Amino acid sequence: MMLAFDVLLAALLVWIALGSLSELKLFKSVVMFVVFGLFMALAWVRLGAPDVALAEAAIGAGVTGALMLDAVGHMRERQQPYPAATARQDASDA
Amino acid sequence: MADDEPRISYVERLGRTSMRSVVLVALWIVLAEGDLESLKVGALLAVAAATASVALLPGPLPRLSAWGLARFVAFFAIQSFAGGTDVALRALHPRRPLDPSCLWYDFRLSGHTPRVVFANTLSLLPGTLSARFDGDRLEVHVLDRGASTTRSIAQVEDRVAALFGIVLPMSGEVE
Amino acid sequence: MLEMMTLVLMGTIALAVYRIERGPTGADRMLSSMLFGTSGTALTLLLGEVSGLHRLHDMALVFALLAAVTAVAFVKRAWRAGD
Amino acid sequence: MIPVVDIASTALFVASGFYFLAGSVGLVRFPDVYTRLHALTKADNLGLGLLVTGLALRSGSWYTVAKLYAIWLLVLFASATSCYLVAHAARTGGIPVWRNERP
Missing domain, CATH: 3.30.70 (Alpha-Beta Plaits)
Structure with a gap:
């Protein structure tokens, strides 16, 4: 039974990795990357390395994912002015 | 937001810090699944976290019934x-x-x-x-x-x- | 039984990956990655039970926290309507 | 293991699997962001709660039970908060609410 789980996990990992790399929309690519980190963590668990899994989940998926989302936001800000809705929200935050 | 918080005396600050430390130590024991050996690190971290929490949120926490x-x-x-x-x-x-x-x-x-x-x-x-x-x-x-x-x-x-x-x-x- | 459950959870996650593929908006993608916060936590707890590793409970905590962190990063930074 | 506990935890696992699956089916079938958020927050958190209860029945120590429920509480809080954040972002970003056109 766990063999079926492992095969499914490996197949999904490959699918997500391809989805992350072969994507033109940056945002979607980043979300796929975060999901890939989570799956990689599960794979480390199955490989018997829970400490590596913890590090992968925290650093690989969490921190890197948040930094990449931030980077995507900055790149958009450079390219175009903010749309009205977001600008208003920022003004109320300040 | 921090400007709206009332200024509190040192006695209150000490009281709140120790109260929150006790709660955080209890939380640590739960998270360590009863491993009292790790409490050496845990107690230190709990006090540090309580100090930070009082610095950020000095007001009294809302009471639950x-x-x-x-x-x-x-x-x-x-x-x-x-x-x-x-x-x-x-x-x-x-x-x-x-x-x-x-x-x-x-x-x-x-x-x-x-x-x-x-x-x-x-x-x-x-x-x-x-x-x-x-x-x-x-x-x-x-x-x-x-x-x-x-x-x-x-x-x-x-x-x-x-x-x-x-x-x-x-x-x-x-x- | 526990092994069956891990397979079911894998299936739910596969459905969420399909939703990320389809979109259509950024918010849809974000909420499917939020699903990994809950399903990932559940799956980690289950794997911990299957393999008898109680240390995995800590990893479940990390999963739960990180879902919130990415959601905040998304809302504060990367969000733009109609994407 | 006591058979009653075994049967009860198995029933809880089956129920939690049902809710997880239903939540994901909702995620795929529902028409817009808001309804999908409904499916996600409610069904998945209930599923996780049932799973945690099942695991708690099997675990031998009270500390583990407390830790499992602490994890569930954290997930509840995190998912309610991030659900609000996404809904807020979608609403202020102008994603329209899907309306049922059929009578």
């Missing part, structure tokens, strides 16, 4: 069952019966923390999802317009108020 908490937990358990079953049946139903819309709900609760708890609870209960705050109103996305929604939202608000030991005025605009 024990009876309100017990009733709230029971209410929450039953209602989240109802909510999960409701949404699961709608998802699996072949015709996908949905009739969503948005409505504005006027807070009767006051205070920051009770309102946040109320909005978060609402998101976890059947058919409602808090979408945004606007002054004293909350926009709620409902899954089914036909259900008597305003009444059930008001009921949730009553329970949250009881949790904090607040007595609410009667709602004037129940449909």
Whole structure:
């Protein structure tokens, strides 16, 4: 039974990795990357390395994912002015 | 936000720090699954975290009423069952019966923390999802317009108020 | 039984990956990655039970926290309507 | 293991699997962001709660039970908060609410 789980996990990992790399929309690519980190963590668990899994989940998926989302936001800000809705929200935050 | 907080004396600061340290040490014991050996590190970290928490949030934390908490937990358990079953049946139903819309709900609760708890609870209960705050109103996305929604939202608000030991005025605009 | 459950959870996650593929908006993608907060936590707890590793409970905590962190990063930074 | 506990935890696992599956089916079938958020928050959190209860029945120590429920509480809080954040972002970003056109 766990063999079926492992095969499914490996197949999904490959699918997500391809989805992350072969994507033109940056945002979607980043979300796929975060999901890939989570799956990689599960794979480390199955490989018997829970400490590596913890590090992968925290650093690989969490921190890197948040930094990449931030980077995507900055790149958009450079390219175009903010749309009205977001600008208003920022003004109320300040 | 930090400017609005009242200035507190050193005695109060010490009292609050030690209170929160005790709570955090208990949390550490739970997280370490009873491993008292690790408490050497844990106690130190708990005191550091409590100091940081008093520095960031010097005001008194809102008090919970024990009876309100017990009733709230029971209410929450039953209602989240109802909510999960409701949404699961709608998802699996072949015709996908949905009739969503948005409505504005006027807070009767006051205070920051009770309102946040109320909005978060609402998101976890059947058919409602808090979408945004606007002054004293909350926009709620409902899954089914036909259900008597305003009444059930008001009921949730009553329970949250009881949790904090607040007595609410009667709602004037129940449909 | 526990092994069956891990397979079911994998299936739910596969459905969420499909939702990320389809979109259509950024918010849809974000909420499917939120699903990994809950399903990932559940799956980690289950794997911990299957393999008898109680240390995995800590990893479940990390999953739960990180879902919130990415959601905040998304809302504060990367969000733009109609994407 | 006591058979009653075994049967009860198995029943809880089956129920939690049902809710997880239903939540994901909702995620795929529902028409817009808000309804999908409904499916996600309610069904998945209930599923996790049932799973945690099942695991708690099997675990031998009270500390583990407390830790499992602490994890569930954290997930509840995190998912309610991030659900609000996404709904707020979608609403202020102008994603329209899907309306049922059929009578």
